[in-house]
Amino acid sequence: xxxxxxxxxxxxxxxxxxxxxxxxxxxxxxxxxxxxxxxxxxxxxxxxxxxxxxxxxxxxxxxxxxxxxxxxxxxxxxxxxxxxxxxxxxxxxxxxxxxxxxxxxxxxxxx
Amino acid sequence: xxxxxxxxxxxxxxxxxxxxxxxxxxxxxxxxxxxxxxxxxxxxxxxxxxxxxxxxxxxxxxxxxxxxxxxxxxxxxxxxxxxxxxxxxxxxxxxxxxxxxxxxxxxxxxxxxxxxxxxxxxxxxxxxxxxxxxxxxxxxxxxxxxxxxxxxxxxxxxxxxxxxxxxxxxxxxx
Numbered sequence: 001x002x003x004x005x006x007x008x009x010x011x012x013x014x015x016x017x018x019x020x021x022x023x024x025x026x027x028x029x030x031x032x033x034x035x036x037x038x039x040x041x042x043x044x045x046x047x048x049x050x051x052x053x054x055x056x057x058x059x060x061x062x063x064x065x066x067x068x069x070x071x072x073x074x075x076x077x078x079x080x081x082x083x084x085x086x087x088x089x090x091x092x093x094x095x096x097x098x099x100x101x102x103x104x105x106x107x108x109x110x111x
Numbered sequence: 112x113x114x115x116x117x118x119x120x121x122x123x124x125x126x127x128x129x130x131x132x133x134x135x136x137x138x139x140x141x142x143x144x145x146x147x148x149x150x151x152x153x154x155x156x157x158x159x160x161x162x163x164x165x166x167x168x169x170x171x172x173x174x175x176x177x178x179x180x181x182x183x184x185x186x187x188x189x190x191x192x193x194x195x196x197x198x199x200x201x202x203x204x205x206x207x208x209x210x211x212x213x214x215x216x217x218x219x220x221x222x223x224x225x226x227x228x229x230x231x232x233x234x235x236x237x238x239x240x241x242x243x244x245x246x247x248x249x250x251x252x253x254x255x256x257x258x259x260x261x262x263x264x265x266x267x268x269x270x271x272x273x274x275x276x277x278x279x280x281x282x283x284x285x
Contacts, residue, residue: 006213009222010247019217056246058206065206085209086246091131091201092230093240 003031003076006083014041028061028082029072046084047072058085112136112186112253117281119189121262124229124255133194133202133228135209136186136251137216186224186251188216201240202228225251225266232258235265237274245269251277 002022007015015021016039023034029047036042046057051072053059059066060083066074076082112120116136124132190212193205204226216223226246230238235256237245245252248270256263266279 008213008247009249056244058209060206060210063207063210083210083213085206085213087206087244088133088135088204088209088226088246089196089202089244090226090228090241090252091196091198091238092233093200093238 004081005035008084008086010086011045015039028066028074028076031076056087058087113283114281116186116189120227123191129199130194131199131202131229131231133204134189134191135212135223136225137188137221138185138224140222188221199231227253229255229257234258235263237267242269242272242274
């Protein structure tokens with residue numbers, strides 16, 4: 001039985017628009033490679049050329065981040081679901097005012 | 112976006128002060144940058160306050176031919192997320208919150224349309240960090256500026272490391 005892999009919208013363009021694809025393998029890494037074999041456009045999107053997980057991607061096995069399991073070597077079973085999620089980050093950046101200004105502002109408002 | 116979603120967004124951003132707040136927007140997949148929003152969408156308020164040195168925008172100044180990615184955007188659900196960066200200058204959507212939002216949206220027949228975050232001390236313009244780390248060119252990036260007495264909200268698309276502002280309408284289909 002193949003494992004279900006849920007794709008974020010940015011990767012669906014490489015999978016004929018599908019939000020869910022299937023892959024076979026005994027580990028997360030093997031399953032992801034099987035997906036790449038089926039959808040070559042996914043090459044390099046999740047796993048880097050040196051075989052590690054891309055730093056801007058989070059991969060969950062069911063409810064667990066695989067970085068806290070066995071990473072790409074985490075074993076999978078037929079009932080598992082792998083979810084690929086892009087890292088979503090940003091912010092005003094270092095050019096923004098000192099965060100302590102916010103604390104002072106709230107204190108001034110009586111918070 | 113619906114007025115309810117807008118209210119939730121502003122409330123979440125204020126609640127999370129002094130840190131930056133973040134969350135995800137969801138809406139019907141059929142509107143995901145593919146077609147203009149409903150003409151029945153009635154803007155109730157102008158949430159874009161003029162920036163420093165900027166004259167208030169008039170209706171005539173808003174182009175009607177913006178790329179379709181700016182339209183077709185009917186956010187009817189907001190998923191507040193923990194800022195895993197716990198910072199007043201940066202945000203990282205907690206991936207587990209993203210996962211839960213994605214699952215819930217799917218159950219409701221929705222898709223994740225974009226991300227919201229606050230700038231606690233500055234106006235709602237995308238920063239270099241926002242532009243460099245924008246994960247999806249189809250997404251909508253809503254920024255709530257809290258650097259003034261009243262929150263100011265703007266929406267952008269970010270593609271090829273370029274941000275362009277879209278027209279943000281708050282209201283409910285009549």
